[in-house]
């Protein structure tokens with residue numbers, strides 16, 4: 001069985017930086033805690049805990065971990081930074097620069113009198129970071145088309161649209177078209193991250209290859225961009241979603257001659273290498 005890797009897969013630039021910043025702290029002999037997962041990947045979370053940076057879910061818990069807190073690449077609301085400082089915590093801020101740009105874009109647009117329409121998931125940490133500190137009257141979060149269609153846009157003549165970075169833009173085309181019809185001054189910031197898109201485009205190339213029998217997607221179970229890859233692959237190929245090589249079931253590949261492999265933007269290289277090695281062994 002031949003194993004083909006997508007031209008582009010795995011860690012994006014933002015996650016590589018986050019990973020590196022924690023490792024630099026470890027090399028300096030520092031320890032601490034990570035607020036939420038540093039990236040949405042269970043292997044990385046386990047490794048970070050081994051290195052002295054376990055995941056915590058409340059800022060206060062960082063007091064028991066050398067009083068140091070890491071903010072993940074997804075970013076945080078400004079009030080969280082203030083709260084950490086008030087608790088006397090030292091912070092390692094690994095917020096991705098693209099996420100920081102969106103925070104700035106939102107602030108500028110609010111100053112300009114816009115209502116903010118965030119296209120994304122209400123419970124996603126990146127989206128929570130954008131909206132937690134905002135006046136609820138000044139923004140809305142939309143994911144399903146029906147949410148856009150049912151909203152009272154007539155009360156908001158000037159709207160700025162931003163996208164959660166890891167969304168698949170094509171799925172939101174109709175959302176934007178609907179808003180265009182109803183909002184006289186609609187401004188769109190294309191904030192979809194190119195790294196996610198590159199992984200998606202490279203996967204589409206694999207999916208277009210008729211000789212590929214199935215696609216293996218590697219990633220964390222909470223990773224939105226990994227789920228998008230699973231969705232895209234599932235539209236045209238049998239798709240197997242695994243967290244690590246240990247999840248691979250040899251029987252699932254019986255009779256297959258060629259398998260494509262991709263990985264979410266928070267999947268470390270060592271997980272990809274282990275999966276490819278195991279697939280080759282199965283083959």
Ligand code: SF4
Nearest residue numbers: 012014096098165193
């Ligand atoms: S997916 Fe894009 S926005 Fe998100 S952390 Fe990676 S580089 Fe940054």
